[in-house]
Amino acid sequence: MSQTDNSLIQTPSINYNLDSQREPVFHAVYIPRDEENKSVEGSLHVYVDKVAALKIINEHKKGRLKTFKTRAEAESFARNGNQQILSRSQTVPLLPLPEEKTNTFKGPKPQDLVVFRKLIESGDIEAVRKIAWENPRYLVSSADTPAILQEGCRYNALHVAAKVSKTPQMCELILNIVGDPKFVKLFYGEDESKNYLNRAQILLDLYLNTPDKFLNETPLHFAAKFGLKEVVRVLVSYPQCVKTLRNKYQQTPAEITCSRRFSEDETLKREIRNLLEDQYYVPVLRSEDNTLQPSIGEPFSPTSPPQFKLDPISPILEVKAFAGPMTKSQAMEFRRKWKTPPRIICNGPNRRENCSGEPFMHSPVAALRLQDTEKGLERVGRDLASEYKVPWKEYWPFINDFADMRCNEGLKMLEKYLENRFKESIMIAEELKRDQELLKYDKNFQGQLEDHMADPFNETDLCKQLESLNVDDDSEEFFTPPSSPILDPFSDTEDSEDEDMYLAEEGLATYIDGNEPTKLDYAVYNAISTDINQKIYPNIYRWLHEMKVIMDHDERRFNKGTLVRRRLLLTPDKPRFQHFEKS
Incomplete structure (x- = not known):
């Protein structure tokens, strides 16, 4: 070189x-x-x-x-x-390529994972929730996969819960945590380039469908073979759950149903296998502007959601209530009975004794559609779901969610809402009472001022009266008394006066929305079971009592088929009159 x-x-x-x-x-x-x-x-x-x-x-x-x-x-x-x-x-x-940020949570030690697994097996929901949110590494590994809680068989948290837990709430808790974008955001940290929703869906899919190492079985296999029907119901309620995965011996969850139970229960086995079939729901469809009559839609499943006609001229249809899940055959039968209930022909050879002699075709659905356009179909479907023993959900605008007011979950939501409403009513009542006291105070001062005007030369008495009333004569604040009640020109004068007098005697009532009972109050009243525990739901119990008193007072309006009239048709932002407490 x-x-x-x-x-x-x-x-x-x-x-x-x-x-x-x-x-x-x-x-x-x-x-x-x-x-x-x-x-x-x-x-x-x-x-x-x-x-x-x-x-x-x-x-x-x-x-x-x-x-x-x-x-x-x-x-x-x-x-x-x-x-x-x-x-x-x-x-x-x-x-240079941007570096991947690592999370700041330390991986738990093996003994910590054993303690966490024991908490899942014992069903301690609050402890599991607290640990998972404090350190996401208990549920998510460094490789973005489900954390392994039991080596050898490689069980994750859902395997443990589906195999041992007797309550489905533990499985639901784990799936809700790993499927929450906030949890994924906590694990990965703040990063605008990441889509936390997609990562949460991927993690949810891994938890539901990852098999173990021993028998190649998913949590659904575990729940099915141990006969845990409610756990199976929770798992199949997620669209990501695949029901046809096979284990080491090429068996699906339906094929090993109740195989690890000590006693044979054909009813339980049939119910679990029904859950493992495609689950269907029967919906109530309503247009968002109420220009179309409500209808009962075709059964749909999470894998095949309802398809609406995309017509730019027709109003948009929305699902406002649904019954299910159930099998396809059950859903078809449920819809048929809901849509065409049994009819009674009163002038035929098979007419019933309680029918009148007039020719009349009796249909509960048709009657409720005419009488209660807001919740008529829902009322029939609610009772039918109770008869078929399937879950029921309907949309309530004041809580902005689907709920069943007959179950504990829906009652808790209503109790919380009414608690806030009663607090608002108390504040309004105190403000009205304060205004009345100021009005009486103003009238008292005005009367003494008129007495002085009759004797204008007695300035000493006027000063003493002002001092006794603690009124500053330089004050520029004036109080305006409440306005007079607004009368309804379309109602009977006598009925309105009786109604005002009745409400004044009873005091200021509280309603779902506004200062007066509306169609929404009546709908919620009919959706709630009459057997309410006063200690658990005190606000619901009080509200039901107030509504019962109002309905009993105006029996003609509420109990004789005229379900929505006069005051119930008024909007909450246009009250017909104001309520004042007795002084």
Whole structure:
């Protein structure tokens, strides 16, 4: 190798094989310029023979080898490494890739995971929730997969809950946590480039469908073979749950139902297998502007959601209530009975004794559609769901959610809402009482002022009266008494006076929305079971009592088929009169 000027670098000789038909390649070796490699500084290692390049790598452990098609790229790599590699068509240097941020949570120790598994097995929901939100690594591993709580079989938290837990709430808790975007955001940290919802859905799918190592079974296999019907109901309620996965012996969850139970229960086995079929729901469809009559839609399942006609002219239909889940055959029968209930022909040979002699076709659904357009179909479907013993949900606008007011979950939501409403009513009542006291105070002062005007020369008495009333004569604050009640021109005067007198005697009542009972109050009243525990739901009990008193007072309006009239048709933002407490 000959020594050149500073711009030239020594290069090992390259022997080209002219007989070779292949295009030559160049093997470049980059050696970092550190203290250990000062002796090689100034040398450029580019070879055609790969064996010679490997010898250089063996001599310098920090060296890096890379192959190029052009000599210019090879020399650039041998001189600068990956800092700047330019090709013939590339003139912009490579930008560094953003580094993946690691989460700040430490992985739990094996003994901590054992304690966490024991809490799941014992059904301690609050402890499991607290630990999972304090450190997401108990449920998510460093590889973004379900954390393993039992080595060997490789059980995750849902395997443990579906196998041992007697309550479905533990399974539902685990799935709700890992499927919550807030939980995923807590695990990964703040990052605008991440889609936490997609990651939560992926994590939820992994928990539901990851098999164990021993028998290749999912949590659904566990729940089915141990006969845990409610756990199966929770698992299949998630669309991500695959019901047809096979275990080590090519068996689906339906095929091993109740196989690990000590006693045979054909009824339980049939119910679990029904749950493992595709679940269907029967909906109530309503237009968002109420321009169309409500209708009972076709049964649908999570895998095949309801399809509405995309007509730009017709109003948009929405699901406002639904019954289910149930099997397809049950859903078809439920819809048929809901849509065409039994009819009674009163003038035929099979007419009932309680029918009148007039020809009349009796249909509960038709009657309720005419009498209660807001919740008529829901009332029939609610009773039918109770008869078939299937879950029921309907949409309530004041809580902005679907709920069943006959179950504990719906009653808790209503109790919380009414608690806030009663607090608002108390504040309004106190404000009205304060206004009445100020009104009486103003009238008292006005009367004393008129007495003084009759004797204008008695200034001493006037000063004493002002001091006794603690009134500052320089004050510019004036109090305006409440306005007079607004009368309804379309109602009977006698009925209105009796109604005002009745409400004044009873005090200020509280309603779902507004200052007067509306159709919504009547709908909620009919949706709630009459057997309410006063200690558990005190606000619901009080509200039901107030509504019962009002309905008993106006029996003609509420109990004789005229379900919605006069005051019930008024909107809450246009009250017909104001209520004042007795002084």
